Amino acid sequence: MNRPVLCIQTVCLVILLGTESTLPEGAREGFQVYSGEASHFSVHYSKAAAMNTVMPAGYEGRYVQGFQFYLKHSEEHKAIREFVDKVLPGEFTRIGEGKSKMDVLGVGSGGALVKKTPSLQKIPFSWHTMTCGEYEKQVKDKREIKRFDFIHMIQMLYYVDDYPGTIKFFHNLLKENSKLLIVHEAAGSGWETLWKTHRKELCTKSVSDYLSAGDIKVHLERLGLKYDEHLIPNTMDITDCFTNGDEMGELLLDFMTDQDHFHQSLTPDLRASILDLLRNRCSTEKEGRILFDCSFSCLLVYS
Structure with a gap:
């Protein structure tokens, strides 16, 4: 017996995440959901699917390469x-x-991928480019609020100022019996250890503060929202970061610390502290390779 096809209509907000003066126009990330039979769905994920040519500091040159x-x-x-x-x-x-x-x-979805993916051409997408504040105002100005069966926010909460306010706003757009998916760097991961240890020195460009999935869970609990958490274990080989003069290692260090040139931008003491942290507290060693913990948490929030 043929199963009915469930049509998924996707509205993708290309949110300009950040403050009004430092909008990372090129930093667009998310995934597009497309339909299949009711018993099976496929999801295509892409991060920074659309990189524009004009970007503010933190989203240019070596950052993009890294x-x-x-x-x-x-x-x-x-x-x-x-x-x-x-x-x-x-x-x-x-x-x-x-x-x-x-x-x-x-929320935070990119558009370039859709244009290049044949399997997505028959799915109706509606694209809106605006800040979170602009979208919230637009929603509140309308008499009828558009509600959704599923909302996804992947690695975008770094770029907003009001974490609980943003979560609450989008959660309020859910229909009954729906879910909000938040994907973020896991609590206790190497990312959290690195960026919280050196928050003062690193949170100066594209990210003004750092939060992990652990911090997001605190906000969810304070808002009284029920959620399920799924851990996505993942590691990355950063051995080359400890080889002097290694081009790829240097590029990776630039990205991980949000610096233009890690060895030129930071003081010798700070560089030594970060490298020691990366090796001994953010990573594990296996067969002579240094594996950085870049695990994620997926938080499925109930409506």
């Missing part, structure tokens, strides 16, 4: 995609039960 190298080196997409393929089909089947279509909202 980011692209990091994505390839860390296999971040693969790790998140495996989670998506394992967990989300069941969620969509449950959420979509008895429905002929689903409305999905992607």
Whole structure:
């Protein structure tokens, strides 16, 4: 017996994340959800799917090169995609039960990927480029609020000023029996150890503060929101970062610390402290290789 097709209509907010004066126009990230039979759904994930040519400090030159190298080196997409393929089909089947279509909202989503992906061409996408504040004002100005069956926010909360306010606003856009997905760097990961230890020195450019999934959970609990957490273990080989003069190691250090040139931008004492931290507290050693803990947490928040 053929199963009914559940049509998924996706609204992708290309949110200009950050303050009005430092909007990272090119830093667009998210994934696009497209439809299949009600018993099976496919999700395609992309981070920074659209990189524009005009970007403020922190999203230019070596940062973009380092980011692209990091994505390839860390296999971040693969790790998140495996989670998506394992967990989300069941969620969509449950959420979509008895429905002929689903409305999905992607916050921080990129557009370039959709244009290049043949399997997404038949899915109706609606793109909106604005700040979170502008979208919130637009929603509040309308008499009828558009609500969604599923909302995803992947690695975008770094770029907003009001974490609980942003979470609460988008959670209020959920329909009954729906879910909000937040993907973020895991509590206790190497990222949290690095950026919280050296918050003062590192949170000066694209990110003005650092929060991990652990901090997001605190906000969710204070808001009285129920959630399920799924850990995505992941590591990245950073051995080359400890080889003097290694070009790829230097590029990776630039990205991990948000510096233009790690060895030129930071003082000798700070460099030594960061390298010691990366080796001894952020990583494990296996067969002579230094593996940085870049695990993620996926928080599925109930409506």
